[in-house]
Amino acid sequence: MSELAAYAVTSANSRGRRHAEERPTLRSEFQRDKDRIIHSTAFRRLEYKTQVFVNHEGDLFRTRLTHSLEVAQIARGIARALRLNEDLAEAVSLAHDLGHTPFGHAGQDALNDCMRDYGGFEHNLQSLRTVDQLEERYAAFDGLNLCFETREGIVKHCSLENARKLGEIGERFLVRRQPSLEAQICNLADEIAYNNHDVDDGLRSGLITLEQLEEIGLFARHVAEVRARYPELGGRRLIHETVRRMINVLVCDLIDTTAANIAARAPKNLDEARESPPLVAFSGEMHAAQREMKRFLRQHLYQHYQVLRMTSKARRIVADLFAAFMSDPRLLPPQYQQALGGDQPRAVADYIAGMTDRYAMKEHRRLFAVGEI
Ligand code: MG
Numbered sequence: 001m002s003e004l005a006a007y008a009v010t011s012a013n014s015r016g017r018r019h020a021e022e023r024p025t026l027r028s029e030f031q032r033d034k035d036r037i038i039h040s041t042a043f044r045r046l047e048y049k050t051q052v053f054v055n056h057e058g059d060l061f062r063t064r065l066t067h068s069l070e071v072a073q074i075a076r077g078i079a080r081a082l083r084l085n086e087d088l089a090e091a092v093s094l095a096h097d098l099g100h101t102p103f104g105h106a107g108q109d110a111l112n113d114c115m116r117d118y119g120g121f122e123h124n125l126q127s128l129r130t131v132d133q134l135e136e137r138y139a140a141f142d143g144l145n146l147c148f149e150t151r152e153g154i155v156k157h158c159s160l161e162n163a164r165k166l167g168e169i170g171e172r173f174l175v176r177r178q179p180s181l182e183a184q185i186c187n188l189a190d191e192i193a194y195n196n197h198d199v200d201d202g203l204r205s206g207l208i209t210l211e212q213l214e215e216i217g218l219f220a221r222h223v224a225e226v227r228a229r230y231p232e233l234g235g236r237r238l239i240h241e242t243v244r245r246m247i248n249v250l251v252c253d254l255i256d257t258t259a260a261n262i263a264a265r266a267p268k269n270l271d272e273a274r275e276s277p278p279l280v281a282f283s284g285e286m287h288a289a290q291r292e293m294k295r296f297l298r299q300h301l302y303q304h305y306q307v308l309r310m311t312s313k314a315r316r317i318v319a320d321l322f323a324a325f326m327s328d329p330r331l332l333p334p335q336y337q338q339a340l341g342g343d344q345p346r347a348v349a350d351y352i353a354g355m356t357d358r359y360a361m362k363e364h365r366r367l368f369a370v371g372e373i
Contacts, residue, residue: 005083007262007273009180015148015168018132019141029147030087036144037091040137042098042130048356049097050104052198052302053205054310060204062197064097070197071096074251075189079182081255082262088182089189091146092153096186099126101353102360103314110318111349118345125162126353127154128169134350153183177274181258184280192250195293196243202301203239210239216296218289222246253286317364321352324367331367 004010011029024032037043046065053061062070072093079089100123101107108123115121128151132143152169163170172179199219202208213219222245226238233241258280267273282290301307325332325348336351355363365372 003083004085005262007181007267007270008084009088009149009182009270010085013270017145017147019145021145028087030085030091030150033144033146033150034087034091034094036137036146037094037098037131040098040131040135040144042135042354043094045354045356046097046100048358049100049102050107050314050357051194052104052201052307054103054314054357057310058205061201064100067193067197068094068097070193071186071189074192074247075182075186078185078189078251078255078258082181082185082258084182084185085180088149088153088180089185091150092183092186093189095127095131095146095150095154096156096190097123097127098130098154099123099128099353101126101318102355102357103311103318106311106314107318107360110315111322111352114319114322115345115349118343118349121349121353122158122162123353124155124157125166126349128166129350130354134354149180149182152179153186156183156187172274178276178278179274180270181262181273181280184278185254185258188254188280188282191290191294192247192254195290195297196247196250198297198301199246199293200239200243202297207304207306208300212300213296216293218246218249218293222249250282250286250290253283254280257281257283257286317360318352320368321360321364322348325351 009030011023014029017029023029027035043065046068047063049064051062051064051067072090075089075093076086079086101111101121103110108121111121130143131146131151131154135143138145148168152172155166155169158166158170158173160173163173171177178184199208199213203210203213210223214223219242223238223242225245226233226241230238230241261279261281262273265272265276265279267276267279273279281287326344329337329344329348332348332351336347339347339350341347352360
């Protein structure tokens with residue numbers, strides 16, 4: 001790997017860990033963070049958490065786990081091209097969805113509604129809470145004791161009210177500074193990943209069609225290119241050839257635009273990169289193309305009646321579980337009862353947020369279905 005840019009995050013300029021630890025001997029600090037994330041329980045749970053489709057709807061749809069892996073590899077490639085810290089980009093990507101509830105955004109919205117009078121629920125903050133407090137792996141501390149820059153990268157957005165409660169992690173929202181360039185990359189790698197895999201999964205499910213997608217500029221351009229080159233091609237290969245071209249142009253545009261922004265601003269170090277306006281960006285044209293695709297997916301996939309049926313069921317399951325555990329905390333497994341510590345709503349939210357889709361459905365049956373144990 002070529003030498004890192006002067007404004008990259010490194011083990012040497014890191015603000016470090018909350019609990020002092022000896023430096024790793026064979027790995028960088030951020031390789032260690034990445035390894036800790038992969039070994040965590042929350043990471044393994046991602047395999048059974050919904051991205052758009054519930055896990056049991058099909059074996060080939062993305063889950064939060066495969067989504068996170070796709071984000072990590074896109075972010076890593078971009079970081080490398082810009083001479084930024086690949087390990088940090090990978091660590092943030094792998095951790096960015098750890099706090100997601102079962103059933104995707106529907107689950108998070110339902111839990112947020114339940115928690116309205118108790119400080120709310122936000123998956124970004126829950127991801128941070130997972131790595132800072134909820135993982136139980138080390139003798140000397142709760143959580144994974146990750147580096148500041150990894151933790152900061154996980155909190156993509158946050159209200160000013162919450163920022164005030166987050167201490168050093170919340171600071172940048174209050175003083176309007178940016179996170180590291182590596183964290184900025186992860187935010188956009190997330191978008192590149194989900195827009196493209198949702199096109200693929202949407203087509204696979206049959207909920208959206210090629211004809212519909214051909215109305216969308218970015219897709220139309222690339223599917224035409226594939227057809228011109230391979231006139232006989234159809235089926236899955238046509239879709240994959242198109243999607244890989246879309247990912248490629250998005251990644252290349254992001255790298256070129258960001259490199260130009262960096263050249264114009266010329267940050268001399270990490271602090272100057274943080275003080276700059278966001279430097280990691282798409283060109284205006286590509287930003288508009290991404291927005292058009294997002295709008296299409298929202299309208300035709302995320303709000304498809306079959307997806308909404310699942311969504312409404314998910315909301316009811318989460319709301320029912322929350323109500324049951326709030327009305328009688330003795331229904332919680334003993335370790336969660338012990339964790340109540342005076343904040344029953346938060347302990348219940350932690351328990352529900354940690355559930356996989358199928359665990360939540362099973363728990364719902366155990367609590368509500370007569371004849372289940
Ligand atoms: Mg994501």
